[in-house]
Amino acid sequence: TITMEGAQGFARGTLATVEIWSRYRRSRVPVQANGGTPTLALRLAAALALLCGCLPVATSTAREGAARPVRAVRGLGDLHSASSLLREAFDGSGPSTLARLIGLRFPGLNANVFFKAVANPEIGVVFDDAGLLIGCVQLIPARMQSVVGASNQLGNVGFVQNLAVSEAYRRQGLGSALMQWCEGTARAQGLSEIWLAAAVEDKSTQALHLAGGYGMATEVFGNVLMRKVLDSAPTGVQPMAEAISSSESQAALGISMAALCTELSVQFMYSAIAGLGISVLLAPFGGPTVFALFLGSQLQEAGCSYFPCFSAAPFSLLSFDAAIGSGAAAGVLALRRSEWAPARLDSSAAEEGSHDEAGELLRQSVDAQLAPVRRILRGETRPAPVFVALGAWQLSIAIAEELYYRGCLQSGIALGGHALTGASGLSGAVAVAGPELVTLLLSSAFFGLVHSEWVDQGAPGSSAEAVQTTRMVWFRETATSSLLFGALFLLTQHRLGAPVACHALLNVVPLGWRELQRASDEAGQ
Numbered sequence: 298t299i300t301m302e303g304a305q306g307f308a309r310g311t312l313a314t315v316e317i318w319s320r321y322r323r324s325r326v327p328v329q330a331n332g333g334t335p336t337l338a339l340r341l342a343a344a345l346a347l348l349c350g351c352l353p354v355a356t357s358t359a360r361e362g363a364a365r366p367v368r369a370v371r372g373l374g375d376l377h378s379a380s381s382l383l384r385e386a387f388d389g390s391g392p393s394t395l396a397r398l399i400g401l402r403f404p405g406l407n408a409n410v411f412f413k414a415v416a417n418p419e420i421g422v423v424f425d426d427a428g429l430l431i432g433c434v435q436l437i438p439a440r441m442q443s444v445v446g447a448s449n450q451l452g453n454v455g456f457v458q459n460l461a462v463s464e465a466y467r468r469q470g471l472g473s474a475l476m477q478w479c480e481g482t483a484r485a486q487g488l489s490e491i492w493l494a495a496a497v498e499d500k501s502t503q504a505l506h507l508a509g510g511y512g513m514a515t516e517v518f519g520n521v522l523m524r525k526v527l528d529s530a531p532t533g534v535q536p537m538a539e540a541i542s543s544s545e546s547q548a549a550l551g552i553s554m555a556a557l558c559t560e561l562s563v564q565f566m567y568s569a570i571a572g573l574g575i576s577v578l579l580a581p582f583g584g585p586t587v588f589a590l591f592l593g594s595q596l597q598e599a600g601c602s603y604f605p606c607f608s609a610a611p612f613s614l615l616s617f618d619a620a621i622g623s624g625a626a627a628g629v630l631a632l633r634r635s636e637w638a639p640a641r642l643d644s645s646a647a648e649e650g651s652h653d654e655a656g657e658l659l660r661q662s663v664d665a666q667l668a669p670v671r672r673i674l675r676g677e678t679r680p681a682p683v684f685v686a687l688g689a690w691q692l693s694i695a696i697a698e699e700l701y702y703r704g705c706l707q708s709g710i711a712l713g714g715h716a717l718t719g720a721s722g723l724s725g726a727v728a729v730a731g732p733e734l735v736t737l738l739l740s741s742a743f744f745g746l747v748h749s750e751w752v753d754q755g756a757p758g759s760s761a762e763a764v765q766t767t768r769m770v771w772f773r774e775t776a777t778s779s780l781l782f783g784a785l786f787l788l789t790q791h792r793l794g795a796p797v798a799c800h801a802l803l804n805v806v807p808l809g810w811r812e813l814q815r816a817s818d819e820a821g822q
Contacts (some may be wrong), residue, residue, distance in 0.1 A: 338695040365428035366480040370420045379433035386461040412439035412456045421478040431466045434475040435459040455483035457493040552682050556672040571700035583711050590704045590793045608739040618794025626802035659767045678816045684809045694798035699793050703786045737783040745776030
């Protein structure tokens, strides 16, 4: 096959032949026909010219890598391979392979001044003929921060990072193919723009994206922010993300163990971080240990602080605390049974004003919060699997959040408060109850403020009044729940069994009821 690259390569080889001929002529070495050095050199040069003419043809065959299919990752093996490629692409510097793997799967754990992740990332990968991963990219549904000049009107966008191609396959179109995959996936998710960042001095990366239709948005902190407005998917054409997973999503309904295990691993990591904070920041200074938070400080002081010392007593105490928490949850659920419908928060928003807009914003923020639930359940209609899966997930969330808000935050503030009252000479009920009441209020307020951030994942372009109204609804609902959990924490002498049980049940029962009704309605349609 004759190609333009082949013609150019043959021309280069011919020029090499002419150059060798000219050098021999200038050195006045006679051309010998009997196999002497000049004739041999010319033969070698001719062979070189032929080889150079063929090399581009072989190279163009290798460049079929540009047409290699890009697909989403399918497991931990793909993620590990992508993480290894990223480390290799940056010459082994920067974060470790494990840190890069966590950053790929959970980008929200990494601080980023440009954007805030609002959903799980999509990760595209491409393989060579031998099955080795040779390219990867990460697409994160996100909201751009004000530091890049973005306003609330922008809404959610796709942010691309961790684009890498193996060195042997560069300049073959794989980078462009990975970016096209991101654009198709973003369209399928309803995202209207793609953003990315490139170092100011990285002109080659900027050139790649400029050629792909991206424009310069702004320059911040030594990075050029680039953006591209996506056109809508052509009518009748299935978006790439749907094409990848359509057969799987239709054939594999019911509980997704992969999604459940992923969510459980995230909460386990959060629990480990909170436990580490308690062990390092509180326990050495007279604060509780993780063991004491669940099984009581008296048992720990008695020498049962390690697994071989466990007896029936610690678990009896934990069961007693769990029963108290379950009873509190049952009472709240009974009192508010009429509010289990998904429209409960919407009706609360209507009382505040900006009824329609605030209600829509709140509905969408609730949907964003429930996205992991629907990834796990996938239309499951059997009550037992639904409540078992939700119970495991919500229990892991309750443990992680209560370790942080009660075990770390509330205990830490109380520890400081008691130290201050002791230093000031106060005694009696004020010295005991004062710090506890202050910490209860502060931790609950912080819990409400953090959870009101779900509003940022609602409808884009909402008015400031609607955003404020919806934030207040989220704050009121979550801070009130946190007051209940904190009160149980104090009632059980700074143990977490009761607040964890109450926290989990208050979420599991309404969520399971609503999702079963939703799945049943969809199945009926």
